[in-house]
Amino acid sequence: MRILKTSLVAAALCASIAMPTFAGDETVPSGxxxxxxxxxxxxxxxxxxxxxxxxxxxxxxxxxxxxxxxxVGKQVIEAEQIAPNAWKGSLAAGGMSADATITQIDPNTVTIQGCRAAILCKTLSYNKAS
Structure with missing residues (x-):
């Protein structure tokens, strides 16, 4: 049991170190x-x-x-913040929905990972339009 607790703590620490941060973090991407x-x-x-x-x-x-x-023109993503620069929620359009994780890599880049059935996942990168 102690090994399991130590492993979980180590995994959480690694995840927090790996999460991207940048000046002005705690901001929500907009635009x-x-x-x-x-x-x-x-x-x-x-x-x-x-x-x-x-x-x-x-x-x-x-x-x-x-x-x-x-x-097009409709809200299709709603996600709650789960960590600095990371949100988890859903991408829904009509009868189709997927789990969505949005990560802000830097002020001009976000990634959206969409997963269906927890194993069919795809990640796309989006750049802020000028």
Whole structure:
């Protein structure tokens, strides 16, 4: 049992060291962020100010189906802060939903990891639009 507790403490410490931090941390990303395909989200604080919400503002590539395009202009992400520069919540569009983890790498970069069934995961990087 002692080994298990020590392992858990060590894992938590490693996770806190590995979490990205930068000047002005504890901020919520805001503004438009775009991936390499041209899909974009408008992030803004929500809830008590530490939660993160995102509106899908543009959809490009293979994901730009008629069904998915119906969600452009709608809030599709809501996530609660779980650590400095990290939020966990859901990405929902119509009947489809996925667990979402948003990590702010630096003031101009966020990643979104979406997971379905806890094992089918994909991470995309988004850069702040100028």
């Amino acid at each position: 438009t962020f775009v991936d390499e395909y041209g899909t974009s989200f408008e992030f803004q604080p929500c809830g008590a100010g530490t939660a993160l919400c995102a509106v899908l503002t543009n959809l490009e590539g293979a994901s730009a189906t008629e069904d998915n395009l119906a969600f």
